Amino acid sequence: MKPNKHKASHTAEREFGGALGATCIPVFLPLTVLYLLSVCRSPAASVLQWPPPLTPAAQLWDPLAAVVIVSWITLQSFLYLLPIGKVSEGLVLRDGSRLKYPINGFHALSITAALLIVCVCLGMPLGYLFELILPLAVCAIGLSYLLSMYLYIRSFWAPQHALSLGGNTGNPLYDFYMGRELNPRIGDFDLKYFCELRPGLIGWVVINLGMLMKEVELRDSPSLAMLLVNSFQLLYVTDALWNEEAVLTTMDIVHDGFGFMLAFGDLAWVPFTYGLQAMFLVVHPQSLSTLGAAGIILLNGIGYFIFRKSNSQKNQFRRDPTHKSVQHLETIATATGKRLLVSGWWGFVRHPNYLGDLLMALAWSLPCGTSHILPYFYVIYFTVLLIHREARDEKQCRAKYGLAWDTYCRRVPYRIIPFVY
Helix, strand or coil, X not given: CCCCCCCCCCCCCCCCCHHHHHHHHHHHHHHHHHHHHHHHHCCCCCCCCCXXXXXXXXXXXXXXXXXXXXXXXXXXXXXXXXXXXXXXXXXXXXXXXXXXXXXXXXXXXXXXXXXXXXXXXXXXCHHHHHHHHHHHHHHHHHHHHHHHHHHHHHHXXXXXXHECCCCCCCCHHHHHHHCCECCCEECXXXXXXXXXXXXXXXXXXXHHHHHHHHHHHHHCCCCHHHHXXXXXXXXXXXXXXXXXXXXXXXXXXXCCCCCHHHHHHHHHHHHHHCCHHHHHHHHCCCCCCHHHHHHHHHHHHHHHHHHHHHHHHHHHHHHCCCCCCCCCXXXXXXXXXXXXXXXXXXXXXXXXXXXXXXXXXXXXXXXXXXXXXXXXXXXXXXXXXXXXHHHHHHHHHHHHXXXXXXXXXXXXXXXXXXCCC
């Protein structure tokens, strides 16, 4: 079978700095992950210390880490294929078809949790993840590169309608980064959908649990700060998997191809940088007052309330605009036949879910105190990410809805933070 010679979309607008960004990001972001992990384990935990606390190359590799990564991907793949939960259809593709997706991520999380409890009861030293974290990150980064190369090569055999509009420019480096194929599958196994919420997201909370167990080894019991970080982030991951069906309408699934950007983000960036707070607390324990803990819990609760309520309202409106919970909301008609919400949560700001996300991100960092900037890396990074994502949304919505979008922006002037931005 010969590869299809697709005509590249040379006129497509390039994102993330174009070819230069696509060349630099796959080099510098993996190095950033390893640097942050090294700094987090160092006594000073200063991102600006000189000389930087570089880990010797010999400590970056451990065959056990490779075994753990392969076993983890195998386990999550097996759970993905289990015939449990419902099957949902994605949005209509360019050829008029709709792909089917298993909605069993919460089942995978629950089974994984049960297996972990059994393993810990049998004496598995889960706290050893702290010592193994750098080799694990190296293996996850290596897997991201291998998967991305496979995805790029196989995309040349994909039909034209299966390609991503933004990742088929003809520039190999840019297309490798963005992803040429929109929904690469092996049989019914959707590679992008699997990676989006399974190995990295569930792996994130497993690593957090390992950090908690390491703290128990060192100090006989977990600290309040460690319990808060683990609880907050477990809630976030559980929510994502409980509402897994909602991911089928997100930009990652609908718009972006599956290339290095998503593969690395899902498999390496998320599990090894989103949980830096727990790792920081192993080396740098913090004491929290009852009042301080209560304030942080309240902040996370407010953020989660805004995040969940706004997302639920949007998802319900997309599924059934006549449902009693959303039928009273004011909308604007568009030329596409769809309607834009201009009341409720989506009349408050254009992205209320992003506001909730940022409040939760801050709550995850506050248990680590204010003496170091490193635990706040996530909230700083996430602020930049959401502003960039909002700009991408803005551009796509303006192109899609035209004058209706301009009307919406006048009705809802603030993007994420009321009266600020």
